Amino acid sequence: MDLSKLKPGKTARIVMLEGGHGLKRNLRIKGIREGKHIKIITRQPIGGPLVVEVEGMQTVIGRGMAKKIFVEE
Amino acid sequence: MGFKHKKNEKKELKKILLMGNPNVGKSVFFSRLTGANVICSNYPGTTIDFTKGVMRIKGERAEVIDVPGTCSLEPTNKAEEIAVKMLGEGDVIINVVNATNFERNLYLTIELLEQNIPVIIALNMWDDAKHKGITINVEQLEKILGVPVVPTVAVTGEGIKTLVSRLDEAKSPDIKPTSEEGRWIEIGDVVKKVQTVKHRHHTLSERISDATVKPITGIPVAILVLLLVFQFIITIGNLVIEEILDPFFCNYYSPWITGVVNSFAPSGILHDILVGQFVEGKLDFAQSFGLLTTGLYVPFVMVLPFVTLFYLMLGLLEDVGYLPRLSVLVDTIFHRIGLHGFAIVSVMLGLGCNVPGALSTRILETRKQRFISATLLAICVPCMAQTAMIFGILGRYGVGYIMIVFSTLIILYVLLGFIMNKLIKGEAPEIFMEIPPYRKPSLTTLMKKTWMRVRSFLVEAVPFVILGVFIVNLLYISGAIDILGNIFAPVLVGWLGLPKEAAGALIIGFLRKDVAVGMLLPLGLSPMQLVIASTMLAIYFPCIATFVILIRELGVKDMIKSCIIMLSVALIVGGTLRLILLGV
Numbered sequence: 001m002d003l004s005k006l007k008p009g010k011t012a013r014i015v016m017l018e019g020g021h022g023l024k025r026n027l028r029i030k031g032i033r034e035g036k037h038i039k040i041i042t043r044q045p046i047g048g049p050l051v052v053e054v055e056g057m058q059t060v061i062g063r064g065m066a067k068k069i070f071v072e073e
Numbered sequence: 074m075g076f077k078h079k080k081n082e083k084k085e086l087k088k089i090l091l092m093g094n095p096n097v098g099k100s101v102f103f104s105r106l107t108g109a110n111v112i113c114s115n116y117p118g119t120t121i122d123f124t125k126g127v128m129r130i131k132g133e134r135a136e137v138i139d140v141p142g143t144c145s146l147e148p149t150n151k152a153e154e155i156a157v158k159m160l161g162e163g164d165v166i167i168n169v170v171n172a173t174n175f176e177r178n179l180y181l182t183i184e185l186l187e188q189n190i191p192v193i194i195a196l197n198m199w200d201d202a203k204h205k206g207i208t209i210n211v212e213q214l215e216k217i218l219g220v221p222v223v224p225t226v227a228v229t230g231e232g233i234k235t236l237v238s239r240l241d242e243a244k245s246p247d248i249k250p251t252s253e254e255g256r257w258i259e260i261g262d263v264v265k266k267v268q269t270v271k272h273r274h275h276t277l278s279e280r281i282s283d284a285t286v287k288p289i290t291g292i293p294v295a296i297l298v299l300l301l302v303f304q305f306i307i308t309i310g311n312l313v314i315e316e317i318l319d320p321f322f323c324n325y326y327s328p329w330i331t332g333v334v335n336s337f338a339p340s341g342i343l344h345d346i347l348v349g350q351f352v353e354g355k356l357d358f359a360q361s362f363g364l365l366t367t368g369l370y371v372p373f374v375m376v377l378p379f380v381t382l383f384y385l386m387l388g389l390l391e392d393v394g395y396l397p398r399l400s401v402l403v404d405t406i407f408h409r410i411g412l413h414g415f416a417i418v419s420v421m422l423g424l425g426c427n428v429p430g431a432l433s434t435r436i437l438e439t440r441k442q443r444f445i446s447a448t449l450l451a452i453c454v455p456c457m458a459q460t461a462m463i464f465g466i467l468g469r470y471g472v473g474y475i476m477i478v479f480s481t482l483i484i485l486y487v488l489l490g491f492i493m494n495k496l497i498k499g500e501a502p503e504i505f506m507e508i509p510p511y512r513k514p515s516l517t518t519l520m521k522k523t524w525m526r527v528r529s530f531l532v533e534a535v536p537f538v539i540l541g542v543f544i545v546n547l548l549y550i551s552g553a554i555d556i557l558g559n560i561f562a563p564v565l566v567g568w569l570g571l572p573k574e575a576a577g578a579l580i581i582g583f584l585r586k587d588v589a590v591g592m593l594l595p596l597g598l599s600p601m602q603l604v605i606a607s608t609m610l611a612i613y614f615p616c617i618a619t620f621v622i623l624i625r626e627l628g629v630k631d632m633i634k635s636c637i638i639m640l641s642v643a644l645i646v647g648g649t650l651r652l653i654l655l656g657v
Contacts, residue, residue: 062503
């Protein structure tokens with residue numbers, strides 16, 4: 001399941017990142033890495049961004065990018 | 074590799090670079106080390122260019138450079154490009170690491186250790202880490218990385234002395250450059266060995282944080298916050314003007330200055346330039362346009378209170394950490410106009426002065442985004458000096474007229490952004506940034522920051538206001554105003570429904586928008602004409618200071634495109650407003 005489908009308030013484990021080398025690196029250096037637990041704080045309506053929490057730090061991430069992050073509950 | 078000091082080879086000052094991820098406190102560090110004041114805030118991307126300062130280490134002078142934050146040595150925007158370029162210039166790097174966010178900060182650390190430059194690590198926000206239940210074994214970390222590590226709290230100064238005293242222990246360990254995967258494996262190892270995290274419950278500030286990004290609670294809060302901020306600025310600003318500054322100017326300054334000027338120039342050109350024309354037989358500070366009357370009244374009485382209060386409020390929002398939350402809430406709209414939510418920072422800075430607003434477009438990732446954001450800023454975001462003058466001339470007729478001006482600009486921002494996003498080629502990446510925790514702002518930092526910004530208004534803007542008033546005098550005395558009026562008459566009279574004398578305001582608007590708005594007052598316009606003219610002055614062109622910065626940021630070619638958009642939009646919007654508001 002991709003991250004954009006995870007319900008707000010739920011936590012899941014990141015299993016895979018998709019996309020180009022640049023995007024993957026960018027995700028990882030901002031803490032979104034395989035094996036980490038990620039929680040959805042909120043999902044903005046009409047295709048808006050998500051606010052996620054990894055290891056106590058919150059990050060806002062666009063819906064398109066979230067679709068490239070695969071998670072397992 | 075070992076030690077590699079260059080200071081003995083050359084007589085040049087040793088260069089110390091402050092490097093680290095965005096929003097880890099590098100600028101606070103810089104202020105602590107050099108005693109120089111720089112703008113620090115609680116959001117990533119405050120520092121968009123490097124700042125240099127000087128400090129003393131054991132009697133020796135050294136140069137300290139505050140570098141924009143970056144998460145890795147492969148830049149994703151212009152500010153980060155600057156950071157990576159600066160790397161070649163450093164003799165020593167102080168790598169500022171956010172201890173509360175240790176693991177992901179280590180990526181840049183490892184990259185820096187791979188370079189042949191001595192590094193010392195400052196584990197900053199050490200107090201926050203403790204509160205969060207994070208412990209890092211500093212000695213162990215030093216051993217593993219092979220460089221000195223000093224826990225610090227930059228905002229209170231804790232650990233800074235130790236850091237400085239250990240600066241010459243900085244070294245470049247023998248770490249071979251590796252792949253990205255290799256670095257993450259290394260980081261995993263380090264973190265496992267030195268960091269322990271205790272589980273803990275959500276704190277109150279975190280619950281507030283969540284509530285301010287969830288749309289159901291966040292949007293009403295955002296509206297309330299912005300309303301309160303602007304209500305505060307307007308109410309207090311007007312109070313200060315009406316109760317203190319205006320009475321002072323009218324009752325004390327006015328008789329004194331007319332007396333002084335009358336003593337050597339009772340009438341004639343010199344008198345008119347210094348004191349100005351009398352309106353209905355007496356001096357009118359807003360309309361007389363003398364250098365020593367209007368030239369001082371506009372910046373110090375009409376504008377300064379609003380500018381000061383605005384920067385106070387902006388600084389508060391910045392230091393608390395509200396702007397990133399606002400970015401989240403507006404992202405949905407901003408993404409549809411080719412930008413992303415963080416562009417709201419450019420808008421907020423631009424509402425103070427368009428120059429820092431234009432500079433801050435560097436935090437956007439692509440050329441398309443920078444172009445759209447800069448063009449919209451120049452067209453739709455009036456600076457506080459201009460806004461104050463719009464309040465000054467329209468306020469007397471009622472809030473409704475002011476609302477027309479600002480609603481037009483807001484609608485235009487979205488509409489024009491939407492069109493530009495469709496027409497301009499290039500990518501519009503989505504928002505992706507860390508949201509820092511809320512922080513209790515420090516009053517001294519806030520006051521210092523406000524003063525720095527107000528001072529730059531006094532030093533950089535006020536002389537131009539006075540120059541503007543002087544040029545207004547020249548235009549009238551030389552009769553150039555009539556010639557210009559006739560040239561612009563087709564547009565002004567025929568298209569916008571304004572008198573041809575408004576040409577003077579258009580010319581002065583290149584120099585200072587506040588003076589230009591002020592020039593509308595003596596023309597005897599109807600309130601609706603004032604609305605059209607004020608809106609035009611916001612849209613048609615940026616002031617010279619912003620213009621220069623935009624050429625630098627966008628390049629000449631894109632700036633020409635941007636200017637064509639500005640002028641055509643001004644004509645279209647002006648004509649439309651005339652049809653709607655004047656009905657002719």
